[in-house]
Amino acid sequence: DIMPSVFVFPEESQSSYVQVKAKLKHPLNNFTVCLRSFTDLKRPHSLFSYTTKHQSNEILLLKSSPGQYKFYIGGKFLLFTVPRSLGESEHVCASWESPTGIVSFWFNGKPWPRKRLQRGYKVGVPASVLLGQKQGSFGGGFDVQQSFVGEISSVYMWDMGISTSGVRMAMYDQPDEAPVFGWRNFPYRIVGQVYLK
DSSP, rough: OOOOOOOOESOOOOOEEEEEOOOOOOOOOOOEEEEEEEOOSSOOEEEEEEEOSSTTTEEEEEHHHHHHEEETTEEEEEEEEEESSOOOOOEEEEETTTTTTHHHHHHEEEEEEEEHHHHHHOOOOOEEEEEESSSBBBBBBOOOGOOEEEEEEEEEEEOOOOHHHHHHHTTTOOSSSSSSSBBBBBOOOEEESOOEE
């Protein structure tokens, strides 16, 4: 339980990240990822990167510019445009289901219009899951120009979809469904210059 701490990424880096040490045993037919970030970066930066040996962008949550998030599954992505926030943290959740390909996206607890991506796909295992770097290869291949600078907290992943009320519970670190991993039971390893504060 690392409540109410945050991971601080104090500077651009090609070698600093947080490794999530959860072991997913089965391919995912649906999932949800939520996290909170706080940054003043204007360039693209990776928040959550889930990579397999066969696909570097198996799941990727990337903020491409102020007011835009890219959400990747199996190397393909959708774009979500959100309000630009000044001097505030942003909470985002993205959920996907394989049978329909429907993607749900929430920004600060509010649902955005649903879209479709990679219907019938399966998200593979085993995976390398990192915060703060975009993986170009399994556990590596980092680009300093996509590294995260700022603070990340309240990271959760479920192997199912969750509701808008579930998203709002996760925003306040009170998830109503047990996650695969989450902020109250977070298996992690820090590599390089990242600090738990």
